[in-house]
Amino acid sequence: MKILTLVRQVPDAEARVKISGGHVDLEGATLVIDGMDEYGVEEALRLRESGAAVEEIVALAVGPKRVEDALRTALAMGVDRAIHVETEEKLDPIALSRIVAQVAQAEGAGLILVGGQEADWDSQALGAATAERLGWPQLTWTNELKVEGDALTGRHDVDDGNESFRATLPAVVTTQQGLNEPRYPTLPNIMKAKRKELRKDALDTYGAAPTVRVVSSEIQTRARLNKMIDGKDPQAAAAELLDLLRNEAKVIA
């Protein structure tokens, strides 16, 4: 089985997001591999290490030149090969799923691992859209995964709890915290990664165009009251807070 794992590059969660000219400006921001995708890369490696018949693990990224760094991280973690579809175009998940599905088919992948939610677009759509294009089942928000032959079992989160599941490969799996603890690339592996194949594809090979246009972006901060109550006297503080909640905010009876 070949595993295709999606890698996206996003600003670090602690980084300050700037807006200029009505759009998000990543100039100067620390960019990292999306933590959710890291779970996917790690899980692919663990499946192979735990004895599943994994022929090859391929990482795919779509985006500008800088996205190479995220692919290099995946290669340094242990992925065998990388494909970079280089473009400045901002593709929404429905458009992006066209590329993922075509790469999966061309590579003969049997399992695709995708982050459960993107840290930049806050989207959960890529895994499901890709599964639909391929006519495959999908398991989202997965926190436990096992592959035996072409049987896929595990556990994932649903609306009101979690479910154990069984499905047959090929399938798309989206990740969730708790699936694993991603490894840090070691220096020898970072060196080795430099010699691994990183193929460049042009976007027009895939016929993917955005279906959603970003009109504008803004940072809306709700003005907060920032009323601080002295906590030295717990009884007095509690009484004051209750009074504010009851009579100023009017949120409790």
Added chain:
Amino acid sequence: MILIVAEHSGGQLAKSTLEMVTAARESGREGPITVLVLGQGTADVATAAAGVADQVLVADLPALAQYNAELWAAATTQIAQEGEAHTVIIGGSRSGREFAPRVAVRLDAPYLEDAIGLKTSGEALQAQRYTYLARVTETVEAEAPVIVVSVKPGSFAPAQATGAAGEQYDVELDLPAPRVEVTGRSVEKSSRVALTEADVIVSGGRGVGSSENFTAYVEGLADRIGAGVGATRAVVDAGWRPYAEQVGQTGKTVQPKAYVALGVSGAVQHLSGMGKSKYIVAINKDAEAPIFKVADYGIVGDVNQIVPALIEAARK
């Protein structure tokens, strides 16, 4: 027509469905508002939906007893095509955001995900949504014969009944066989109000100290004031609380009237799940905790001392 896929649980229409009706009304899209009810034993759901919609399409089938992404996508797509829907609205729950992209691909439609606002601009449908861990509000638009939208829970006011009840019709569906077999289910039941529907949430972080303290203080205060209970990722990772209570990027997104954060430091990932609450209250002994920056009311102090006093005071 505008097609809304109803969300419901335990035989009752979910508040999110009423919110989707409001989203449809505010969208500026024309045509009757049609609610599709998928499930089994959905008579009450359909009746409640008829109170707010122009028409209700009902597929009350044993095959739909349990949610499945592929079945829901197939059913929604079929009805959207037969009814020539130009707008398909799906809930922004975990399951909704799981099958909505499938519907978009099947209909070859653009997908506006997790919308918090919806309006028509020229020929396009415009949505507002949060991005970058909810730090940025983005306006996006799409123009196409049919557009799929998912609506973030808590972002629109629940629709009020219009007076005349909409007609109900049974529909026939061509459903695929489900391919994902559910071999076990653990439902995290709570006697309290559901997190995403709660007006007030009391939430606890690592600063609460222990699982026992969490029960005593977070649950204790929540029960005293009739609130839902939330938790941070750290607390869930520590095994103090079930994942169902987690608020934040990888948990639930909530927007209550008041969010009371006890011993919560306020990491970006947590703020992305509760930062839009109307009022935020923080109690934390670390005066430098980032949660105070977004708090309306803050007390710098020990949760273990302040909260028992609060519980006592709230008795009066």
